[in-house]
């Protein structure tokens with residue numbers, strides 16, 4: 001387990017003091033894929049980099065499997081870092097070295113034998129699907145292939161933890177999908193704990209087990225991914241989720257609309273449709289469905305509907321109460 005305990009990181013730049021991370025605490029379980037999401041400048045990268053002490057906390061403790069590593073230096077720190085691989089948004093490959101040598105580099109630094117290096121690099125090339133690119137230089141690779149080399153290099157010394165700093169932000173949608181799939185396989189097949197930072201909830205949705213939301217240096221919400229999407233608590237998380245659901249409607253629709261548009265979010269295994277139809281009959285309402293979708297997170301689903309009820313104000317209220325009472329609705333709010 002990785003425990004980040006009351007971590008603060010303060011930078012002193014020119015005559016300014018920046019509180020990049022403020023009293024952040026997280027407990028990341030062994031074997032999970034843990035996401036840290038937030039907008040630019042939220043402190044994600046700084047917090048992630050405290051895990052391998054690339055950034056030393058100004059205060060607080062980094063505890064890995066029960067060992068407080070916060071004050072590790074020299075040989076102790078070097079050995080600890082070998083157990084923690086890292087990949088980056090812009091891959092950070094060495095331009096003048098082949099794919100093989102990029103991956104072998106960290107193993108040479110760890111004083112592994114030539115034989116061991118050759119076996120391991122070839123095995124890793126197979127895992128990341130680049131056996132045919134062994135002797136190619138990075139400039140001849142696509143972005144996705146470069147990230148695959150980055151991943152192989154990060155795994156070279158058989159780490160227990162893999163830190164991912166915006167690993168797909170420089171990649172297109174299709175390549176992002178394949179890199180996230182590869183990270184998932186590595187997590188499941190090799191049992192490596194993955195901590196990933198991103199500004200995209202879609203990335204969180206597709207591979208993370210749990211997520212922390214950061215805002216202005218603080219961790220404002222932590223939970224399993226399904227719950228955070230179905231029942232976001234912090235206002236900032238609600239906005240992130242809303243944006244992901246992408247329920248924007250053209251303003252024209254609202255001009256001639258009869259009734260108030262409402263957004264209804266419900267846990268997907270509860271059947272909303274019969275309840276909606278019962279509500280309209282029971283309370284004499286007209287129902288207009290404006291938008292609807294089901295989001296899948298793992299194998300659980302969340303339903304989101306934007307509807308307009310037309311009827312007497314009191315009947316609309318009773319209708320909504322009826323829906324709330326009879327299905328697993330997590331949110332009813334006015335859509336805009």
Ligand SMILES: Nc1ncnc2c1ncn2[C@@H]1O[C@H](COP(=O)(O)OP(=O)(O)OP(=O)(O)O)[C@@H](O)[C@H]1O
Pocket residue numbers: 011012013018019020038039040041042043044045046047199
């Ligand atoms: N070495 C540094 N010196 C001074 N300020 C820094 C340094 N590193 C980060 N900061 C500041 O700390 C804050 C948090 O930065 P950080 O990179 O951790 O955020 P982030 O959430 O990862 O954002 P991004 O996605 O844009 O990288 C920002 O205000 C940033 O300008």
